[in-house]
């Protein structure tokens with residue numbers, strides 16, 4: 001899939017911009033960005049997390065010579081950035097600089113930064129261009145791709161948002177060198193998710209050598225990343241607004257989001273989704289859909305990576321009430337993504353509360 005300069009360009013049939021994967025890409029942003037957004041742009045707003053300050057300042061310098069004005073905005077880290085107050089701060093900057101529909105927002109950071117940046121771009125003037133520069137494994141493999149954007153509210157995760165496709169996504173593998181191991185591994189959970197719902201090759205690569213699979217310098221890591229991106233692009237280009245196939249990308253998220261909410265967002269999204277997948281596997285196994293071997297494979301692969309697969313027994317009543325707010329619910333009916341086999345995701349409609357509880361007991365610690 002790689003081009004001559006070592007850059008892979010992944011594209012989808014729809015209006016999603018290209019996803020570039022390679023090295024040294026951020027150092028070429030002043031030439032890459034105009035290729036993605038055209039030549040009408042006068043202003044850019046670069047939004048970044050505190051951990052990416054040095055990189056963002058360098059990008060700011062580069063883009064200041066390309067555009068009439070480059071603005072730089074630092075947002076609070078992680079989930080504290082996905083809040084309405086932070087969006088208001090960015091809207092204020094956009095308003096005070098007369099940011100127009102021909103201008104572009106560049107979001108640099110993990111999934112929290114691309115979710116917030118994407119949503120501010122979606123809402124400003126009802127939609128300005130956004131280019132994502134994801135800097136975590138999770139954001140490269142999942143969050144920056146596919147156009148889901150949003151923020152949290154006190155009641156739950158991502159409850160406010162919009163579908164807004166990026167004009168491009170730039171995955172510079174060099175930036176992963178500074179990523180702490182825990183961030184790398186928890187972010188990997190979303191690639192594992194794609195492995196279970198559609199691309200078992202990802203699981204085979206992890207089984208064969210988990211160290212190499214999670215090493216951003218290895219061919220295996222790049223293969224996994226590109227498989228995950230390509231799958232997400234394909235699914236979301238067929239179903240941007242989650243009327244059908246896209247729901248499968250929510251595997252492990254019904255319980256996962258409830259755990260994040262219950263933990264006041266001190267758990268990483270990927271870690272919560274790992275527990276959520278272990279739970280969904282038990283739900284499918286107890287319902288006679290998934291074999292014991294395939295359910296056990298969830299636990300094995302996740303634990304090989306050092307991801308959690310259990311959660312305290314006493315939390316069930318709260319988790320159940322938060323799960324009811326999941327976006328897949330229809331009225332009072334809860335819906336879960338489960339597997340009929342590896343690579344065969346489907347929706348389980350309105351499961352009985354007794355089976356939901358029984359599955360939880362299988363993962364309860």
Ligand SMILES: NC(=O)c1ccc[n+]([C@@H]2O[C@H](COP(=O)([O-])OP(=O)(O)OC[C@H]3O[C@@H](n4cnc5c(N)ncnc54)[C@H](O)[C@@H]3O)[C@@H](O)[C@H]2O)c1
Nearest residue numbers: 049051078110111112135136138142143148175178179269
């Ligand atoms: N829109 C989607 O389709 C989608 C998909 C998956 C997840 N998400 C969202 O993404 C978020 C999780 O993303 P995340 O795991 O990337 O979390 P994150 O954005 O909170 O980043 C995790 C941590 O890593 C730091 N960091 C980022 N890049 C770094 C780097 N290169 N070096 C050192 N530190 C770095 C960040 O500052 C932060 O502290 C959640 O809010 C989740 O809901 C969205």
Ligand SMILES: O=C(O)C(=O)C[C@@H](O)[C@H](O)[C@H](O)COP(=O)(O)O
Nearest residue numbers: 142146148157158246249250253327
């Ligand atoms: O892109 C999607 O669709 C997904 O569900 C990907 C998920 O990994 C991601 O965490 C997403 O933000 C969850 O969406 P939500 O609609 O359940 O908030």
Ligand SMILES: [Zn+2]
Nearest residue numbers: 190253269273
């Ligand atoms: Zn997710």
